[in-house]
Amino acid sequence: MIEKITDLAKKIIKDQKNVKIAVDMTAGTGKDSLFILENLEPGLLYSFDIQDEAERKTKNLIGPRKNFKFIKDGHQNIDKHITDKIDLGVYNLGYLPGSDQQITTRSQTTIESLDKLLKLLNKNGRIILTIYRGHKEGNKEAKEIETYLGGLKEKDYACLKLSFPNKEETSPYIIIIDKKF
Numbered sequence: 001m002i003e004k005i006t007d008l009a010k011k012i013i014k015d016q017k018n019v020k021i022a023v024d025m026t027a028g029t030g031k032d033s034l035f036i037l038e039n040l041e042p043g044l045l046y047s048f049d050i051q052d053e054a055e056r057k058t059k060n061l062i063g064p065r066k067n068f069k070f071i072k073d074g075h076q077n078i079d080k081h082i083t084d085k086i087d088l089g090v091y092n093l094g095y096l097p098g099s100d101q102q103i104t105t106r107s108q109t110t111i112e113s114l115d116k117l118l119k120l121l122n123k124n125g126r127i128i129l130t131i132y133r134g135h136k137e138g139n140k141e142a143k144e145i146e147t148y149l150g151g152l153k154e155k156d157y158a159c160l161k162l163s164f165p166n167k168e169e170t171s172p173y174i175i176i177i178d179k180k181f
């Protein structure tokens with residue numbers, strides 16, 4: 001049974017095959033990064049976050065691994081750090097639970113990073129976004145991401161939105177983007 005959006009995100013992450021390079025665009029506690037490492041065993045996982053707390057938690061959780069690199073920078077600067085083609089990009093948007101809610105992902109930088117990530121994505125590569133629209137910035141971010149994605153050509157990208165119709169209207173949801181070329 002899929003009751004929580006995070007359960008669904010995990011299933012979708014696990015579904016992606018032959019992942020050589022993966023990027024966790026929002027490392028936070030490092031739990032998603034660890035899940036990617038343990039389930040997909042990518043050749044290399046890059047994890048971005050802007051917070052010291054996220055860096056500490058993620059590095060503590062994962063420990064030293066040859067195939068893991070934490071990047072303490074905004075994901076909108078992805079092109080400054082990664083030139084390799086990417087097979088999987090994962091976003092868990094919003095703020096780190098239990099810490100400063102002002103340090104949250106924001107539509108402008110999220111969309112800038114998405115635009116760059118789409119260019120770096122391999123053919124058949126996938127982006128998975130878990131989107132939280134229950135807080136003010138998250139609601140704005142959700143709307144602006146959808147407007148941006150609405151402009152992508154159908155021949156180039158398959159975009160799928162997954163939500164729970166019998167939960168609150170502001171409940172989190174997932175968008176998957178698959179690159180066709």
Ligand SMILES: C[S@@+](CC[C@H](N)C(=O)[O-])C[C@H]1O[C@@H](n2cnc3c(N)ncnc32)[C@H](O)[C@@H]1O
Binds near residue numbers: 054109
């Ligand atoms: C909901 S949390 C991520 C949860 C995480 N995936 C986990 O497994 O715990 C969102 C994270 O995005 C980070 N963040 C906010 N703006 C960012 C940016 N521009 N670039 C990278 N990370 C950012 C926050 O610091 C926060 O840790």
